[in-house]
Amino acid sequence: MKLADLAQQRQDYSYAFLDAHAKRELRRRILKAIAIPGYQVPYASRELPIARGWGTGGLQVTLSLVGPESVVKVIDQGADDSVNAANLRRFITTMSGAKTTIDTLQATILQSRHRIPEEIMLEGQTLVLQVPDPEPLRGVTADMSKAHQLHADADYGQMWLLLYEQLVRYRQYIQGASYPSLVNGRYIISPSPIPRWDTPKLHQAAHLTLLSAGREKRLYAVPPYTNVYPLEFNDVPFQVEDQKGWVCKTTGVQNKFMNELPQEDGTSQYELSDSGYANKLADTAQSGATYYDDQGDFYHAGYLKPPVIPPI
Amino acid sequence: MYVAARGGEDAIQHAEQFYQAMLGKLTPEAIQLIQKQLPFLLDKVIGEGSLYSPELAALALAQTGGDVYEAVLLLRAYRSTQPRLAYAEPVTAGEVLTVRRISAAFKDIPGGQVLGPTLDYSHRLLRLDVLDGIREDDAPPAPQAENPAPPTYPVVADWQRSQGLLPALDADQTEPAAVPDVTTDVVLFPAPRAHRLQALARADTGGVLALGYASMRGYGLIHPTVNELRLGYAEVGLRHPVTGEVFSAGRVRVSQAEVISSGGDDGKSSFQLGFAATLGWNEVKLIAASTLDMEMNNREPHPAHEEEFVMYHTEPVESSGFCIHFKLPHYVTFASSMDSVRKVISTFYTNDTPPPQSNHENMQQVQP
Numbered sequence: 001m002k003l004a005d006l007a008q009q010r011q012d013y014s015y016a017f018l019d020a021h022a023k024r025e026l027r028r029r030i031l032k033a034i035a036i037p038g039y040q041v042p043y044a045s046r047e048l049p050i051a052r053g054w055g056t057g058g059l060q061v062t063l064s065l066v067g068p069e070s071v072v073k074v075i076d077q078g079a080d081d082s083v084n085a086a087n088l089r090r091f092i093t094t095m096s097g098a099k100t101t102i103d104t105l106q107a108t109i110l111q112s113r114h115r116i117p118e119e120i121m122l123e124g125q126t127l128v129l130q131v132p133d134p135e136p137l138r139g140v141t142a143d144m145s146k147a148h149q150l151h152a153d154a155d156y157g158q159m160w161l162l163l164y165e166q167l168v169r170y171r172q173y174i175q176g177a178s179y180p181s182l183v184n185g186r187y188i189i190s191p192s193p194i195p196r197w198d199t200p201k202l203h204q205a206a207h208l209t210l211l212s213a214g215r216e217k218r219l220y221a222v223p224p225y226t227n228v229y230p231l232e233f234n235d236v237p238f239q240v241e242d243q244k245g246w247v248c249k250t251t252g253v254q255n256k257f258m259n260e261l262p263q264e265d266g267t268s269q270y271e272l273s274d275s276g277y278a279n280k281l282a283d284t285a286q287s288g289a290t291y292y293d294d295q296g297d298f299y300h301a302g303y304l305k306p307p308v309i310p311p312i
Numbered sequence: 313m314y315v316a317a318r319g320g321e322d323a324i325q326h327a328e329q330f331y332q333a334m335l336g337k338l339t340p341e342a343i344q345l346i347q348k349q350l351p352f353l354l355d356k357v358i359g360e361g362s363l364y365s366p367e368l369a370a371l372a373l374a375q376t377g378g379d380v381y382e383a384v385l386l387l388r389a390y391r392s393t394q395p396r397l398a399y400a401e402p403v404t405a406g407e408v409l410t411v412r413r414i415s416a417a418f419k420d421i422p423g424g425q426v427l428g429p430t431l432d433y434s435h436r437l438l439r440l441d442v443l444d445g446i447r448e449d450d451a452p453p454a455p456q457a458e459n460p461a462p463p464t465y466p467v468v469a470d471w472q473r474s475q476g477l478l479p480a481l482d483a484d485q486t487e488p489a490a491v492p493d494v495t496t497d498v499v500l501f502p503a504p505r506a507h508r509l510q511a512l513a514r515a516d517t518g519g520v521l522a523l524g525y526a527s528m529r530g531y532g533l534i535h536p537t538v539n540e541l542r543l544g545y546a547e548v549g550l551r552h553p554v555t556g557e558v559f560s561a562g563r564v565r566v567s568q569a570e571v572i573s574s575g576g577d578d579g580k581s582s583f584q585l586g587f588a589a590t591l592g593w594n595e596v597k598l599i600a601a602s603t604l605d606m607e608m609n610n611r612e613p614h615p616a617h618e619e620e621f622v623m624y625h626t627e628p629v630e631s632s633g634f635c636i637h638f639k640l641p642h643y644v645t646f647a648s649s650m651d652s653v654r655k656v657i658s659t660f661y662t663n664d665t666p667p668p669q670s671n672h673e674n675m676q677q678v679q680p
Contacts, residue, residue, distance in 0.1 A: 044499075
């Protein structure tokens with residue numbers, strides 16, 4: 001009998017990289033986040049072998065949920081083959097042995113930066129969104145402690161003022177991505193820098209959405225079947241990006257979120273941003289149900305309203 | 313369905329191979345050389361990485377080609393998964409094996425001013441003769457002292473406390489394992505003092521210097537006087553699990569600074585201290601950090617010297633990581649902004665009155 005036979009085999013890293021204490025902490029924070037929809041739960045946030053600001057928040061959530069039976073999809077800007085998505089996918093699978101997919105509907109965990117896929121996600125699926133800045137009030141107060149107090153008091157007057165000023169100046173809301181939204185009638189969240197096109201997909205979604213900012217050490221959740229409304233005045237409805245008439249150069253599809261590709265002659269071409277969806281159409285010409293139909297109508301009828309330009 | 317997204321994976325693998333080829337081969341000898349010849353660079357990485365291992369710090373520097381932020385990230389990512397086997401006893405300044413210890417507040421101090429190894433009073437001239445192959449050991453060594461210097465020195469602030477110039481210190485009885493830990497706790501503000509001092513110990517040298525310098529130059533409320541600056545070796549005291557005796561598990565390079573200023577914020581006519589300490593020897597960081605520590609204690613410091621501001625913005629891994637993340641594609645968010653700009657333009661301008669050339673200016677100035 002040798003000592004080496006008795007000793008545990010050397011293991012350089014824990015399963016799914018995070019040690020048990022870190023995983024336990026994260027899982028508890030996630031449960032709290034689900035219990036208080038939209039509330040930013042502070043967490044310790046471990047350093048990972050990926051640069052901070054490159055998805056370490058989403059990655060910590062994914063690593064604390066993933067198991068060998070998981071099927072993971074990772075996208076960045078909608079694309080599976082983006083270099084950053086590829087890098088995160090490689091890390092998750094190396095550390096966990098999980099399987100990967102590019103099919104939205106096959107994934108048990110879908111980690112994404114800046115997009116929610118076009119196909120309607122299902123019950124039991126988890127969407128993990130990487131968040132650079134979890135604080136929707138950052139624009140009105142840069143100080144996290146003060147913003148925390150404003151959330152506690154549901155003191156969102158400055159956010160409404162911001163929208164009002166936009167209407168006075170521009171006669172429309174000019175917020176691009178990360179459109180501030182009210183969750184479960186209580187907390188305003190930043191839905192992460194997803195385009196406005198994707199924001200409504202959080203409303204009464206069948207899947208669970210976890211949003212996590214590793215650098216800022218905050219995570220929050222939109223549980224399944226929770227109300228999520230973008231901030232809007234009753235008489236000036238929120239608008240998604242207007243891409244009417246944009247046709248995907250590869251699939252011929254319209255009324256899905258497109259990448260605009262500038263051409264040398266000054267014109268633009270368009271392609272589907274959701275590469276997994278594009279692949280599916282190319283392979284089988286079929287897909288699951290989508291949040292927006294071929295006419296561009298959102299699946300919750302009446303949720304999105306036609307534009308109103310307020311009078312001068 | 314399993315489909316590998318090969319395009320991206322091939323690209324990142326090739327890019328890393330290219331980088332490794334550029335760096336050349338890593339050898340144990342090269343790493344030992346870094347460890348021996350670049351102690352101050354090593355100490356910077358050790359302090360910011362908050363992991364005392366000169367060997368791993370040298371490896372991290374070699375592996376990243378000397379990119380300090382990347383080296384710090386490597387150490388931090390390694391450290392974050394290591395188990396806590398034991399908690400060391402507190403290090404007290406009076407017991408540190410001190411090689412350098414100076415005070416700017418007094419001409420002489422109990423134990424004396426000890427210059428130790430420093431470049432402070434050297435002429436910053438490039439030693440071009442080294443390039444000609446003249447070896448370093450050709451230069452005569454410093455003469456041997458007649459009496460060896462004592463290994464430990466009293467603490468300057470203790471003298472000031474005995475004079476009633478500084479408030480008495482409450483001895484903190486917290487068990488080492490129970491001290492708040494900025495790496496595993498949730499950080500909220502106002503932060504426990506332990507969090508603040510740990511954050512400063514791990515802080516980016518350049519970041520702390522920028523904010524500290526702003527304070528010193530005039531945005532701060534105080535003029536710091538270096539009460540004591542100390543470089544030395546601390547014993548890592550562990551308690552034996554059976555006997556309960558404290559024994560030394562080894563020595564680590566440590567440094568600490570205390571700056572002093574009149575007018576404590578408690579309204580009494582006494583002095584106040586700012587403190588900072590770190591693993592490794594890093595004088596500029598500690599003088600700046602201890603100044604910031606004192607500044608943060610004051611009521612209503614300059615916004616750039618508030619605790620939350622300082623702690624968030626001097627974090628090397630977070631600040632550098634976020635800065636370089638702007639290299640990542642942002643075309644979806646940019647498309648969303650373009651949509652907003654186009655809608656504004658189409659609302660306010662027709663073919664007869666085209667918009668001005670600069671879209672950005674335009675967004676600020678349009679009048680309905």
